[in-house]
Every structure is written in structure tokens, then in C-alpha cells.
Amino acid sequence: DQQVKQNSPSLSVQEGRISILNCDYTNSMFDYFLWYKKYPAEGPTFLISISSIKDKNEDGRFTVFLNKSAKHLSLHIVPSQPGDSAVYFCAASGVRNTDKLIFGTGTRLQVFP
Amino acid sequence: KAGVTQTPRYLIKTRGQQVTLSCSPISGHRSVSWYQQTPGQGLQFLFEYFSETQRNKGNFPGRFSGRQFSNSRSEMNVSTLELGDSALYLCASSTRQDNEQFFGPGTRLTVL
Numbered sequence: 001d002q003q004v005k006q007n008s009p010s011l012s013v014q015e016g017r018i019s020i021l022n023c024d025y026t027n028s029m030f031d032y033f034l035w036y037k038k039y040p041a042e043g044p045t046f047l048i049s050i051s052s053i054k055d056k057n058e059d060g061r062f063t064v065f066l067n068k069s070a071k072h073l074s075l076h077i078v079p080s081q082p083g084d085s086a087v088y089f090c091a092a093s094g095v096r097n098t099d100k101l102i103f104g105t106g107t108r109l110q111v112f113p
Numbered sequence: 114k115a116g117v118t119q120t121p122r123y124l125i126k127t128r129g130q131q132v133t134l135s136c137s138p139i140s141g142h143r144s145v146s147w148y149q150q151t152p153g154q155g156l157q158f159l160f161e162y163f164s165e166t167q168r169n170k171g172n173f174p175g176r177f178s179g180r181q182f183s184n185s186r187s188e189m190n191v192s193t194l195e196l197g198d199s200a201l202y203l204c205a206s207s208t209r210q211d212n213e214q215f216f217g218p219g220t221r222l223t224v225l
Binding site for chain 1: 146148153154155156157158161169171205213214215216217218219
């Protein structure tokens with residue numbers, strides 16, 4: 001039972017354009033969401049997070065949007081750069097101060113010149 | 114500040130053997146979590162340790178076990194290895210004050 005789903009296994013975007021990565025979840029008890037980026041041969045790196053009390057969080061080129069009624073979140077990268085090419089995982093947590101994260105299966109983003 | 118370190122980075126074992134993986138968290142981090150990553154499955158939560166106590170456990174068989182030492186270092190053990198245990202095993206540490214976890218590079222386990 002996949003509680004966090006990333007239905008697009010891959011995405012290809014031209015440099016300078018917007019990249020939109022999507023994530024859906026099924027458990028309404030999730031109240032904290034995170035995005036991680038992973039390069040080959042490295043562990044995932046934290047990108048940005050959002051609490052369920054917010055619907056948007058921005059950090060530089062990265063913005064995460066949360067639609068609780070639709071149980072959907074998205075990560076926007078503007079403008080996309082070739083160095084953004086990596087696998088992006090969304091993750092959810094049901095309780096603060098716990099480190100049990102439920103991850104999606106990842107979306108491979110490729111940014112081409 | 115040094116990051117999360119995992120040893121060994123690569124490991125090849127045969128079915129039926131057992132394996133122990135090690136994780137050293139970031140200095141000052143008392144929480145260590147373990148995840149298994151396989152193609153198409155994303156990262157699957159194995160367990161979380163905080164102050165030497167297991168706080169959470171994922172849906173893995175009892176062949177998967179772990180422990181945490183007083184210096185917060187953690188080990189994960191898999192007994193009676195199966196072919197399906199081939200995966201990247203990731204360790205993450207945090208202060209547990211928030212949900213941000215810092216991951217190590219992982220141990221790539223191959224079971225033949």
C-alpha cells in the first residue's frame with residue numbers, strides 16, 4: 001500500500017523553464033511533507049519542507065505547494081538548471097518529532113540545455 | 114561538521130549469510146533511522162533509534178534488526194540473507210527537533 005505516490009517516474013525540462021514535480025498521498029494524518037534530491041552514489045539531500053498548516057513554502061528557486069483537500073503537493077523549480085538533474089523524492093510524516101518518513105518512489109528530473 | 118558516514122560502502126554476500134552495516138551520525142544528532150532503497154520502491158523505512166531505544170519500526174521481517182550505542186552510532190544487521198535483500202541501505206540522522214534528516218551515502222548490498 002503506497003501511501004505516498006509519485007506517478008511520474010521521469011520528467012524532462014529545458015534549462016530556464018519551470019520544473020513541476022507532483023506527489024499525492026492517501027493518509028490524511030500526514031501533517032508534514034518534505035522534498036529530497038538524490039544524485040547517483042549519494043544519499044538524499046533535504047531540499048524544502050512544508051507543514052500542513054501552510055499551503056506554500058518558498059526557498060530561492062524552490063517552492064512547494066500543498067493542497068490538503070486534494071492530498072496533493074508539488075515542487076516547482078524556477079528557473080531549472082542542469083545541476084538540478086537528479087531524482088526527487090517527496091516524503092511525509094504523520095507526527096512531529098518522529099523520524100519515520102514515508103517516501104514516494106521518486107521522479108527523475110533531467111534538465112537539458 | 115562531518116556528515117553521516119556509513120561503512121562499508123559496498124558489500125557482496127551470498128544467500129544465507131548475515132551482514133552488519135554501520136552508521137555514524139552527525140555529531141550531536143541522537144536520532145538515527147535506516148531505510149532500504151530498491152528500484153521502483155523508493156525508500157522504505159526500516160527503523161528509528163533515539164537514545165539507544167528503538168522508537169519506530171517499519172514493515173520488515175525479524176531478520177532485519179538494529180541497535181544504537183551510547184555514542185549514537187548505529188548498526189543494522191540482516192540475518193539469513195535473501196536475493197531480495199539486495200538494495201541500497203541508507204542511514205539518516207537528525208536532532209529530532211524537526212523532521213529534517215541528513216542522509217549518509219548508503220551501503221550498496223548485493224546478495225548472490
